[in-house]
Amino acid sequence: MIVIERILTTEEVSLFRKQLADAPWLDGKQTAMGMAASVKNNNQADANDDVVRQLANTLLAKFGSTPKVVSAALPHKIFPPCFNRYGISEEYGFHVDAAVMRIPGTNEVLRSDMSMTTFLSEPDEYDGGELIIATEFGEQQIKLPAGYAVLYPSSSLHKVTAVTRGERVAAITWMQSMVADGSLRQNLYQLDQTIQKLISQGNTARSELDQLHNVYHNLIRQFTQL
Ligand SMILES: O=C(O)CCC(=O)C(=O)O
Numbered sequence: 001m002i003v004i005e006r007i008l009t010t011e012e013v014s015l016f017r018k019q020l021a022d023a024p025w026l027d028g029k030q031t032a033m034g035m036a037a038s039v040k041n042n043n044q045a046d047a048n049d050d051v052v053r054q055l056a057n058t059l060l061a062k063f064g065s066t067p068k069v070v071s072a073a074l075p076h077k078i079f080p081p082c083f084n085r086y087g088i089s090e091e092y093g094f095h096v097d098a099a100v101m102r103i104p105g106t107n108e109v110l111r112s113d114m115s116m117t118t119f120l121s122e123p124d125e126y127d128g129g130e131l132i133i134a135t136e137f138g139e140q141q142i143k144l145p146a147g148y149a150v151l152y153p154s155s156s157l158h159k160v161t162a163v164t165r166g167e168r169v170a171a172i173t174w175m176q177s178m179v180a181d182g183s184l185r186q187n188l189y190q191l192d193q194t195i196q197k198l199i200s201q202g203n204t205a206r207s208e209l210d211q212l213h214n215v216y217h218n219l220i221r222q223f224t225q226l
Pocket residue numbers: 084092097117131158159160170172
């Protein structure tokens with residue numbers, strides 16, 4: 001589970017919220033598959049609307065230009081983000097995300113390795129609406145500032161608790177990683193983050209850094225599935 005401190009600035013969040021407020025919204029059940037539909041009780045911005053599509057594309061571009069997202073997910077394919085909204089007493093019960101999804105408007109399929117929620121409401125705008133992820137260390141509760149995101153394994157059971165005040169708006173997407181194995185992906189992430197930290201600390205052991213960098217890229221070469 002990885003928190004991305006900032007994907008969107010406060011100004012960008014306001015713009016997204018303004019445009020989403022005027023967008024057409026549909027019943028979220030329409031986009032849930034199988035068992036997930038029976039526990040899904042929220043609204044989803046109409047993905048066929050031009051403005052919504054444009055917002056999704058803007059956010060998609062942000063993912064690709066956020067180093068922490070790239071490092072943590074090593075994305076090969078990214079599902080165009082969907083925008084969801086939970087009003088009072090709306091929730092999304094425990095579910096797993098579908099393992100394979102068709103990318104809308106294409107014949108391409110995507111295997112969901114990582115799921116990602118980008119928060120578009122500030123925590124003080126609503127009560128409830130926590131994202132709960134079941135992990136081997138127990139349930140993790142997540143509620144982040146607007147513009148922040150969390151990446152979590154698509155294989156984990158998760159839910160969004162009922163909103164009891166205000167409304168919770170978020171963007172959600174799924175990524176197929178170049179590295180299917182989650183623990184390998186996690187090790188690669190740790191290696192990359194450590195290299196980046198050494199560089200940012202002004203470490204001058206240039207040839208050792210080059211070696212580490214080389215190892216990192218060779219591991220990617222060895223384990224990448226495209
Ligand atoms: O709104 C969220 O944070 C998560 C939504 C979700 O789990 C889903 O759409 O599959």
